[in-house]
Amino acid sequence: MSVPVTMIITILVTWFVQSKANIPELDVVSYHLTIEPNIQQKSLKGTVVVKFRIDKTAPQVTFSSGNLKIDKLTGNHIVGYTNRDGSLIIELAKRSQVENEIIIEYHGSPTRGLWFNSQHDYAYTIFSTSQWMICNDSPADKALFDLNILVPEDKICVASGDLVSRITKNGKVAYTFQQNYESPSYTYGFTIGNFNQAQDSIGPTQLQYYAQDYSSDQLLNIFKETPEVISFFERKSGVKYNQSTYSQILIGDYYQEMSGFSTLKHTYGQLVLNDSMETNLISHELAHQWWGNRVTCSSWSHFWLNEAVATFMSAAYNEVRFGKEAYMANINAYRQVYQTVKENGNDKPLVFDQWINPTKDDRNLVYFKGAYVLHLLREKMGDQAFWDAIRSYTIRYYGKSVNTQEFQHAMEASSGLDLQDFFNEWVYLVRN
Numbered sequence: 196m197s198v199p200v201t202m203i204i205t206i207l208v209t210w211f212v213q214s215k216a217n218i219p220e221l222d223v224v225s226y227h228l229t230i231e232p233n234i235q236q237k238s239l240k241g242t243v244v245v246k247f248r249i250d251k252t253a254p255q256v257t258f259s260s261g262n263l264k265i266d267k268l269t270g271n272h273i274v275g276y277t278n279r280d281g282s283l284i285i286e287l288a289k290r291s292q293v294e295n296e297i298i299i300e301y302h303g304s305p306t307r308g309l310w311f312n313s314q315h316d317y318a319y320t321i322f323s324t325s326q327w328m329i330c331n332d333s334p335a336d337k338a339l340f341d342l343n344i345l346v347p348e349d350k351i352c353v354a355s356g357d358l359v360s361r362i363t364k365n366g367k368v369a370y371t372f373q374q375n376y377e378s379p380s381y382t383y384g385f386t387i388g389n390f391n392q393a394q395d396s397i398g399p400t401q402l403q404y405y406a407q408d409y410s411s412d413q414l415l416n417i418f419k420e421t422p423e424v425i426s427f428f429e430r431k432s433g434v435k436y437n438q439s440t441y442s443q444i445l446i447g448d449y450y451q452e453m454s455g456f457s458t459l460k461h462t463y464g465q466l467v468l469n470d471s472m473e474t475n476l477i478s479h480e481l482a483h484q485w486w487g488n489r490v491t492c493s494s495w496s497h498f499w500l501n502e503a504v505a506t507f508m509s510a511a512y513n514e515v516r517f518g519k520e521a522y523m524a525n526i527n528a529y530r531q532v533y534q535t536v537k538e539n540g541n542d543k544p545l546v547f548d549q550w551i552n553p554t555k556d557d558r559n560l561v562y563f564k565g566a567y568v569l570h571l572l573r574e575k576m577g578d579q580a581f582w583d584a585i586r587s588y589t590i591r592y593y594g595k596s597v598n599t600q601e602f603q604h605a606m607e608a609s610s611g612l613d614l615q616d617f618f619n620e621w622v623y624l625v626r627n
């Protein structure tokens with residue numbers, strides 16, 4: 196593996212800042228979004244219909260709203276609202292039901308969360324969903340997501356959910372996507388641009404590859420590992436990949452997994468073309484289709500359960516694909532990152548009490564110390580017990596939220612081992 200470990204994954208985590216707006220009792224059932232981004236003007240207008248449950252005595256409900264401006268807000272039992280500092284606070288009248296529906300019309304010019312490139316004429320989302328759609332940012336609040344998006348006729352749109360329809364009218368194309376399972380709002384997204392395409396498949400799943408900078412033949416070469424990676428994660432998780440498509444788009448400067456697709460930094464393609472053994476980012480983002488998108492950390496404090504597992508899984512794939520040496524090369528790289536953080540005096544528990552403004556070292560802990568700790572856990576438990584436990588953990592929490600204690604208990608329940616000392620030492624940094 197010639198990939199520097201610092202490149203293995205660098206998901207931006209600025210959306211954590213917004214999590215103060217979360218209200219624990221808010222349960223969004225579905226978002227139905229109609230949106231029209233304008234790439235040249237770097238702006239958007241949208242309407243989102245939000246169905247949600249909240250205690251009928253709750254006097255207000257709070258959503259995250261980024262820098263979006265509200266044009267109109269309608270729904271039963273609404274007394275008024277304020278929209279400032281990234282939060283939309285809606286005052287509710289007395290009512291008899293816990294189920295509510297509101298319709299929010301808005302516009303905005305996001306400076307993050309949705310990146311516009313007017314020169315190359317593309318746009319793509321990258322976390323911070325509330326920068327382009329009013330939503331609840333809490334990872335524990337999983338909901339259905341329908342997307343109607345209007346794009347110029349010459350553009351392709353890839354988005355979360357199954358493509359239901361594509362209708363051309365007056366020089367524009369209206370795409371409709373429906374996501375038929377609940378997932379956290381940070382996994383929603385879309386990408387718009389003029390792309391070269393290539394296709395592959397695994398079982399009933401269409402694999403779609405897109406980029407501006409690479410030919411169709413190059414895309415097939417860059418993403419050639421994808422079917423094998425999916426097959427590997429299906430075996431390790433005990434859960435089939437169950438969406439009709441998985442798309443990968445080489446675009447922009449970041450990496451992010453979303454429901455049913457991932458965006459990867461556009462230069463990553465060249466990295467793979469130069470090194471046929473490079474699979475780390477393809478497998479890391481794909482791993483999130485199980486660990487992250489479906490088995491989701493219950494709050495950002497337990498974010499390592501998303502990122503450490505995905506980082507560890509990319510090493511585990513290299514082990515079956517290229518051998519133990521390749522796996523250990525990854526693990527040693529993770530350990531070295533952790534060692535540097537320790538030498539900087541910045542070692543911390545993997546469960547963060549309050550992840551408000553994470554440093555680079557904090558992120559390195561969550562990704563790389565976390566992945567190294569999973570390797571140590573595998574060594575302690577033994578291969579059979581470890582992978583059996585990973586499978587039963589994944590099956591049990593698939594579609595649900597999970598915290599670190601539940602992860603520990605799942606690993607213990609499956610193996611019959613007492614792992615408290617291990618978790619104290621490596622996860623909680625508690626001296627016995």
Ligand SMILES: [Zn+2]
Pocket residue numbers: 204206479480483501502505
């Ligand atoms: Zn990740």
